[in-house]
Amino acid sequence: MDSPVSKETPLHALVADPDPVRLAETSESLTAAGFLVDSASDAGSLAAALEAAPHDLVVLDNGLRETVGSRDVPVLLMVDPEDEFDVAALDIWTAADYVYKAQSADFRAHRALVLVTRASERMRRHAEAETLRGRLRNVSAAMRSTIDPDRIARHLVDGIGEALGAEHVWFTTFPDARVTQVSAEWNAPGLSSGILPPELRDPVSTFDLAAHLWAETEVQHPATRTGGGGTEGDGPPSNSLVVPFGEGDLVLGVMWIARPATVREWTRAEIGLIQHVSGNLAYALMQSHLIGAQQQVMLKLQELDQAKTDFLHTVNHELRTPLTSITAYVDMILNGAGGEIPPGASRMVEVISRNTERLRRLIEDMLTVSHQDSSSDLKFSRVNVGTMLKLVVAALQPLADARSLSLSVENAPGTVTVQADEAKLEQVFSNIVSNAIKFTPDGGYVAVSSGIASEPGESPSVVVRVEDTGVGIPEKELSQVFTRFFRASNASTAAIPGSGLGLAIAHDIVKRHSGELDIESGLGVGTTVLVKLPLDTED
Numbered sequence: 001m002d003s004p005v006s007k008e009t010p011l012h013a014l015v016a017d018p019d020p021v022r023l024a025e026t027s028e029s030l031t032a033a034g035f036l037v038d039s040a041s042d043a044g045s046l047a048a049a050l051e052a053a054p055h056d057l058v059v060l061d062n063g064l065r066e067t068v069g070s071r072d073v074p075v076l077l078m079v080d081p082e083d084e085f086d087v088a089a090l091d092i093w094t095a096a097d098y099v100y101k102a103q104s105a106d107f108r109a110h111r112a113l114v115l116v117t118r119a120s121e122r123m124r125r126h127a128e129a130e131t132l133r134g135r136l137r138n139v140s141a142a143m144r145s146t147i148d149p150d151r152i153a154r155h156l157v158d159g160i161g162e163a164l165g166a167e168h169v170w171f172t173t174f175p176d177a178r179v180t181q182v183s184a185e186w187n188a189p190g191l192s193s194g195i196l197p198p199e200l201r202d203p204v205s206t207f208d209l210a211a212h213l214w215a216e217t218e219v220q221h222p223a224t225r226t227g228g229g230g231t232e233g234d235g236p237p238s239n240s241l242v243v244p245f246g247e248g249d250l251v252l253g254v255m256w257i258a259r260p261a262t263v264r265e266w267t268r269a270e271i272g273l274i275q276h277v278s279g280n281l282a283y284a285l286m287q288s289h290l291i292g293a294q295q296q297v298m299l300k301l302q303e304l305d306q307a308k309t310d311f312l313h314t315v316n317h318e319l320r321t322p323l324t325s326i327t328a329y330v331d332m333i334l335n336g337a338g339g340e341i342p343p344g345a346s347r348m349v350e351v352i353s354r355n356t357e358r359l360r361r362l363i364e365d366m367l368t369v370s371h372q373d374s375s376s377d378l379k380f381s382r383v384n385v386g387t388m389l390k391l392v393v394a395a396l397q398p399l400a401d402a403r404s405l406s407l408s409v410e411n412a413p414g415t416v417t418v419q420a421d422e423a424k425l426e427q428v429f430s431n432i433v434s435n436a437i438k439f440t441p442d443g444g445y446v447a448v449s450s451g452i453a454s455e456p457g458e459s460p461s462v463v464v465r466v467e468d469t470g471v472g473i474p475e476k477e478l479s480q481v482f483t484r485f486f487r488a489s490n491a492s493t494a495a496i497p498g499s500g501l502g503l504a505i506a507h508d509i510v511k512r513h514s515g516e517l518d519i520e521s522g523l524g525v526g527t528t529v530l531v532k533l534p535l536d537t538e539d
Helices: 020-032 045-053 062-068 085-093 104-144 150-162 203-215 270-333 343-374 384-404 423-437 473-482 490-495 502-512
Strands: 012-016 036-040 057-061 075-079 097-100 168-173 183-186 239-247 248-261 381-384 406-411 418-422 445-453 461-468 516-522 525-534
Touching: 012 020, 012 062, 012 168, 020 036, 020 104, 036 045, 045 062, 045 525, 057 062, 057 104, 062 075, 062 473, 075 104, 097 104, 104 150, 104 270, 150 168, 150 183, 150 248, 150 270, 183 445, 203 239, 203 248, 203 445, 239 270, 248 270, 270 343, 381 384, 381 423, 384 406, 384 423, 384 445, 418 423, 418 525, 423 445, 423 525, 473 502, 502 516
Parallel strands: 012 036, 012 057, 057 075, 075 097, 406 445
Antiparallel strands: 168 183, 168 248, 239 248, 381 418, 445 461, 461 525, 516 525
């Protein structure tokens, strides 16, 4: 065993012994062995020496051990085998090593050298383990930084090979629905590729070995000789390791690491760290496969959504042309352009006219949805909210009068404006007010109002309120009212016509104006719709 003591870096020893002869002999032997020696003959001088300077070793008489306590320094305890107190101390106090007091001073010096060498070796291995832990932590971080399975594989073999000073690193996954099939290999500069132990050269035997190791939670050290020539038996024997990785009870793949035979055998710390990296590898590959599959699904859904939008856009345009012609001829018939029609036929034509108008509105809504899906362009200008609400109410007044409904509008005093796409905003309020009229029984009322709200710490907003005494919406269905084509169950039961697009369109337009649309409703009581938009900064 090489001595850790050198003239360039001498180690410091502290000898504490109340026996002056033994103290002198021990100090002399340690000095001859190359130590710098301090001495202490009692508890007081021992405590002072411990505080004065750090020491690499303490040679200590058992009678002074309480003074040292639990300090982090190797201790060589001197005991008397004939003394019961000394013998009992070996059971209750964990000294690093001990010698008998009757043994020679040279033997004590020898044991001190052994003790210091072991301590030095432990520190060296601890430092190596910490360095390796940091390098392998970087490997795991690199694997987690990407979802590309080929890049994950490259990070693994390159990182493992460089961190462990390996000659070869190889890994592969097995066919499994949870991971992508991928393999990678790393070889130290100047070494050939394709060098594997016999048990890893055949896919079946490779899987069987990995499955066995995974089930037994083990790694394997193949006794295979590999070398630069690429054939079994060439060159020095390799110091190699087979590590499986998997998830649950099933193995997903295997990794092989070969180091030069001149390197010491694998330590438990190294194997533990490599197994930890293999666990991160399994997680990274499964996440990669899962995210990749989700991305493919999202791409397909986007393609289907675009195809649906294109289909709606095309079909609606094709429907508008014949519908426009039908509407024109129905109006001409009702206006007497084709001559007088019997009263019974007139009522039939009026039914055709009403349903044609319903179909026209449905097509317009679907065209709006199609346009919103394909474009988000808005043409902003300064819009007077009060004027717009008056126009909307005036346009819908005949519809309210036909139902004997009270339809009113009350605006905030002064001019209240917002920055908005005027046509889109008019569509929002038209949809909301027409819905209120449609779902309110005869004789009820619909009240439209606007005002300005200002919350502490927030910019002022314009709030438009549309309140009705309609049938209301079931509470459990309120969260779905902005979903396209959704219609409340009570509306469907009562056969109230509608496409389920009005509120969805309004909600989308309001969001694109950085606003909010909320609904408060009680079944059989009525509904209140609130539209909140940022106030024009010039107001």
